Amino acid sequence: MDVLRYAAFTDDPAGGNPAGVVLDAGTATAGQMLAVAAEVGYAETAFVVGGTGRTVAMRYFSPHAEVPFCGHATVATAVALAERSGPGDYSFDTPVGRVEIVVDAGRASFTSVDPVVTALPDDALRDVLDLIGLDRDDLDGQHPPRVANAGNPHPVLVVRDAARFDAFTVDPQRARRVLDTHGWPATLTVVHRRGPLEFEARNVFPVGSITEDPATGSAAAALGGYLRDLGLVPVPATVTIHQGRHVGRPGVLTVDVPARGGIVVTGSAVPIP
Numbered sequence: 460m461d462v463l464r465y466a467a468f469t470d471d472p473a474g475g476n477p478a479g480v481v482l483d484a485g486t487a488t489a490g491q492m493l494a495v496a497a498e499v500g501y502a503e504t505a506f507v508v509g510g511t512g513r514t515v516a517m518r519y520f521s522p523h524a525e526v527p528f529c530g531h532a533t534v535a536t537a538v539a540l541a542e543r544s545g546p547g548d549y550s551f552d553t554p555v556g557r558v559e560i561v562v563d564a565g566r567a568s569f570t571s572v573d574p575v576v577t578a579l580p581d582d583a584l585r586d587v588l589d590l591i592g593l594d595r596d597d598l599d600g601q602h603p604p605r606v607a608n609a610g611n612p613h614p615v616l617v618v619r620d621a622a623r624f625d626a627f628t629v630d631p632q633r634a635r636r637v638l639d640t641h642g643w644p645a646t647l648t649v650v651h652r653r654g655p656l657e658f659e660a661r662n663v664f665p666v667g668s669i670t671e672d673p674a675t676g677s678a679a680a681a682l683g684g685y686l687r688d689l690g691l692v693p694v695p696a697t698v699t700i701h702q703g704r705h706v707g708r709p710g711v712l713t714v715d716v717p718a719r720g721g722i723v724v725t726g727s728a729v730p731i732p
Contacts, residue, residue: 460484460495462504465535468674468702468710468726470565475703475710476674477731478532479504480539484518489525496520502664502672505532507540514550515540522667523635526644527554528610530569530676530724537567538728555610568715568725569676571609574684579604579614586637587614587647591627591663599652602691609680609722611645613662617652624651624661625705631665638665648678653701656692658682660702673703674710676724683714683722694718 460481469475479499484492484506496504502521509516517536519529537549541562549560551569560569579587584604588594593616598604602617618624627649638647646662653659660682662672672678679700686692700712715723 460487460491462495462499463539464499464731465539465728466731467531467534467728468676468712469708470727470729472729472731474708475726475728476531476672476708477501478529478535480532480536481506482536482539484508492518492520493525497522497667500667502666502669503529503532505529505536507536510552513540513544513548514552516552518554524644526611528558528677530610530678530680531674531726533558533560533569534567534676534726535728537562537569538565541567553610565729566725566727568723570721570723571677571680573721574607574609574681574688576605576607576685576688579606583614583641586641587616590629590634590637590647591649593618593623593627597623602652603689605685605689607681607685607688609677609684611677611681612643613646613648613678613681614641614643615648615650615682615685617650621651624649624659629663629665629670631670634663634665634670646672646675646678648675648682650682656696657699658701659704660700661705662702671706673706673708674712674726675702676712676726679712679714679724680722683716683724687716692716
């Protein structure tokens with residue numbers, strides 16, 4: 460398999476979130492794809508496993524396991540396909556359903572599946588707060604903890620104070636135990652609200668040598684669903700999410716929150732030399 464490497468949600472190959480992209484994985488087994496993802500070592504590698512033309516079937520693997528959906532690898536794959544087949548509309552058949560994508564000039568917008576927002580149980584909230592070393596009083600009272608799912612379930616916590624948000628650290632082995640115990644295959648999403656329509660995010664994701672994900676498209680879609688469900692932004696709204704500063708790979712995700720339906724996440728992607 461020929462592995463391409465792209466940085467998503469950035470115009471800088473040294474920024475954003477790196478993703479592996481394999482455009483010719485039609486005959487690969489799950490074990491082979493997992494092995495490739497582990498060798499690549501990025502948070503996720505995307506595999507085109509079937510389809511024709513601009514409608515393709517996708518699978519996503521972290522170095523740890525298969526994940527149902529990956530936003531940054533979707534953006535990277537869409538840009539890679541558009542470089543070969545031209546800009547326009549693409550459809551990705553993913554394990555969570557069909558995801559529609561529009562690509563133009565190295566920039567891709569994907570529309571998530573309809574988000575679902577549910578309560579974060581007290582025991583899970585305690586585990587998460589213990590993991591990141593924060594108390595309930597550190598959370599923003601206007602933004603209650605929830606689990607938001609726009610392809611992957613993401614526990615969402617909003618930290619009130621910027622300094623506390625910047626300072627938290629996690630033990631990766633303990634983080635992996637917490638995520639696995641509660642059945643969260645992707646990231647723990649911790650955010651700070653910088654303005655009415657501007658957020659900064661940190662996404663805990665312990666896989667391989669990674670502890671914190673630099674730019675997380677599925678979490679951005681989940682956050683958009685969370686904000687809409689709780690009435691925390693007027694809809695329609697366009698939200699900007701900054702992510703990656705804490706791990707030296709800054710990126711920007713643009714999230715369009717319609718009154719109903721899937722959340723639209725937009726970002727650039729560039730090849731990594």
